[in-house]
Amino acid sequence: MEGERRTRLALLGLGLCLAAPFAYYATMGVPVLLRTGAICWVLLAAGLLAGGVAARGDRRLGLRLLAGVDAAIALLWTVGFFGLASLPAPKGAERLETAPEFSLPDAAGRTVSLADARASGPVLLVFFRGVW
Amino acid sequence: MGRDLGLGFTLLSDGERRVVREYGLLHPGASPEGGDIAIPANFLVDRQGAIRWRHVARRIQDRVDPSTVLAEIGRLP
Numbered sequence: 001m002e003g004e005r006r007t008r009l010a011l012l013g014l015g016l017c018l019a020a021p022f023a024y025y026a027t028m029g030v031p032v033l034l035r036t037g038a039i040c041w042v043l044l045a046a047g048l049l050a051g052g053v054a055a056r057g058d059r060r061l062g063l064r065l066l067a068g069v070d071a072a073i074a075l076l077w078t079v080g081f082f083g084l085a086s087l088p089a090p091k092g093a094e095r096l097e098t099a100p101e102f103s104l105p106d107a108a109g110r111t112v113s114l115a116d117a118r119a120s121g122p123v124l125l126v127f128f129r130g131v132w
Numbered sequence: 133m134g135r136d137l138g139l140g141f142t143l144l145s146d147g148e149r150r151v152v153r154e155y156g157l158l159h160p161g162a163s164p165e166g167g168d169i170a171i172p173a174n175f176l177v178d179r180q181g182a183i184r185w186r187h188v189a190r191r192i193q194d195r196v197d198p199s200t201v202l203a204e205i206g207r208l209p
Contacts, residue, residue, distance in 0.1 A: 031195045085192045087171050092156030093188045099177040100154040104144040112144055118179050122208050124141075124201065125175040127157050129192065 006054045010066040013051030017073040020044045037081055044074045099125065146170075157188070176204055184208060 020043035027033040051070035055063040103113040117123045152158050152170040163169045172189040174196055185204040187196040 031197045034193050034195055037193070081193070082191070087190055087192060087194075088159060090156050090171050090173070090188050091158070093171070093173055093186070094156075096155065096175075096183055096186075098181050099175060099183050100151070101181070102151045102154065104146055104151060106142050106144055112142055114177070114181075117142075118177055118181060122179060122184070122205065123177045124205065125155075125177060126141075127152060127155065127170040127173045129159075129169050129172045130163065 003058070003060070006058055006060075006063060009050050010054035010063045013047045013049070013054060013070050014066050016043050016047030016050060017070045018047075020047065020073070021077060040077065044077065048074055099123075174201060176201075176208070178208060 020040040023043055024033075024037055024040040027039055033039055048067075048070050051067040055067040058064075099114060099118075101114050103111050106112050114123065114125075146152055149158055149168050149170070152168075155173070155175070157171040157173050158168055159171050160168045172192075172195060174185075174187045175183050176185040178184050185207075187200075189195065
């Protein structure tokens with residue numbers, strides 16, 4: 001492969017790796033993509049491959065540095081995705097057999113109780129972490 | 133907020149994390165401001181109060197697919 005094409009391939013690889021986190025954030029509304037990060041892994045893999053192929057057998061330091069940057073982005077993302085994002089083991093949530101009763105205010109200030117809600121049918125309780 | 137977002141379900145406020153604690157879902161100091169917030173979770177509760185199905189997140193990105201929830205609701209007697 002000629003040098004100029006290698007350079008272009010290396011830059012493409014870097015672009016793909018840089019785009020991966022943005023692609024993840026842009027597709028967070030789709031639960032399966034939020035959970036698995038599928039799009040960003042595909043982009044990272046393609047970027048690493050492009051960067052690796054461009055740098056392989058090329059003596060230019062720049063291409064190797066770019067491949068190193070690709071690898072660093074992928075490593076940071078992996079650590080963040082699996083390591084920093086891990087949650088503490090829930091204290092008892094897995095073992096509850098009956099739902100503890102509660103009463104809480106809704107947005108209009110009316111008190112809503114679980115007992116009242118389930119009297120009219122099954123209830124899906126969703127605990128939100130924040131607005132996301 | 134529920135109205136602004138057009139939500140078709142009741143949004144309750146657990147400002148003191150009392151229910152979050154009772155359900156064993158407290159994640160201390162995890163909000164951007166350092167406050168206590170909830171581990172994301174879903175519980176399907178039947179008329180008698182029994183938990184028929186649950187999903188508790190293990191990573192902050194871990195969310196159950198709506199289709200899974202609907203399938204579990206469909207399996208209720």
